[in-house]
Amino acid sequence: MQIKKRYPFVPVLLIVLAINIFFTLAGIFIIAFIESPETKDAYKEMGTLRSIIKQVASVIFQAIFYYYTLNHYNKLMAEKRSASHYIRFTFLSIVTGFAYFFLMHTFLPQKNPASVKTPPGLYLFSFVISTVFITGTSLLLAYLNNLRDEKKQRKILEAQKMQLEVDKAQANFKFLKSQINPHFLHNTLNFLYAKSLPYSAELSEGILTLSDIMRYALNEATGSDDKAPLKDEIEHVRNVIKINQLRFNNDLNVNFEVNGIVNGIEIIPFLLITVVENAFKHGDLQKAEYPIAIKLTVEHNRLSFYCHNKKKTGPKEISTGLGLDNIRNRLDFAYGTTYKLLIKDEAEFYTTQLTIDKL
Structure with missing residues (x-):
């Protein structure tokens, strides 16, 4: 050679x-x-x-x-x-x-x-x-x-590998979307929503919330550089929290706090919800003294996201860690050295802290 x-x-x-x-x-x-x-x-x-x-x-x-x-x-x-x-x-x-x-x-x-x-x-x-x-x-x-x-x-090589993974994920997502007719799905959910109104306000609210979740999940990010408006991400998190509350008769203890001006800010989509869904999957949400604490703050062109939950006791679902690995890879690709992701895995508690500078 x-x-x-x-x-x-x-x-x-x-x-x-x-x-x-x-x-x-x-x-x-x-x-x-x-x-x-x-x-x-x-x-x-x-x-x-x-x-x-x-x-x-x-x-x-x-x-x-x-x-x-x-x-x-x-x-x-x-x-x-x-x-x-x-x-x-x-x-x-x-x-x-x-x-x-x-x-x-x-x-x-x-x-x-x-x-x-x-x-x-x-x-x-x-x-x-x-x-x-x-x-x-x-x-x-x-x-x-x-x-x-x-x-x-x-x-x-890592950047090329990451780009290939992103391209593969996007291709899989587009293929999935091609197999689902969004209009048919939305029309069906709206039909079920209208039919359920006379019988159960809670059921109709759940169908409407599910429709909003599916619409956001199927629609492509509308922002530039494959990013989505932060306000839409926040609304998506609220909807996921709401649908889980309906599943458990509003017995879940979740505190979601948003501070700062979020309009006009974009982030990579499905970033926050991955952390929140991880907390719902592995957290003990039914003890009032240990609620899930979710806090998002935007200040001086900097985003801070905090999620803290108590772990479930007894048999636990097997976690592959792929969700958090995917988050880290996407953050590396989108923000380089301008972010920090800290994960604290303790015996009883799990904490995720994300900071993104120069939004």
């Missing part, structure tokens, strides 16, 4: 050149503040032709060395090669660097004052340290950039 060069030569050369210029200027600055015969000799040496040739050769070697090692390490990481490949290439890189420093010392040696005697062992040690440093730097840079690239690629 052909791996594209991750690090072009010209940017590598420019970065190496900039680093060398910085350290050269720093050296000149330090020498200027140190008064000694050795520093004066060093200052004079910096302006010689030999020193200039040495600096140019150093920049060219470093640029070629980093260009080759960075791209080869990147290739090894992309191809998931074994440790032996890294060891072999690192060894060759160290040998190359060592040979360069040895040749530079042989043909363009550092001119030291007569009073300064440098032991050969110190030169050898400096060669090893310099070679290991530039090779290690190259490996570290390649590794860090590879981590960043992998993280970026994972985010892209």
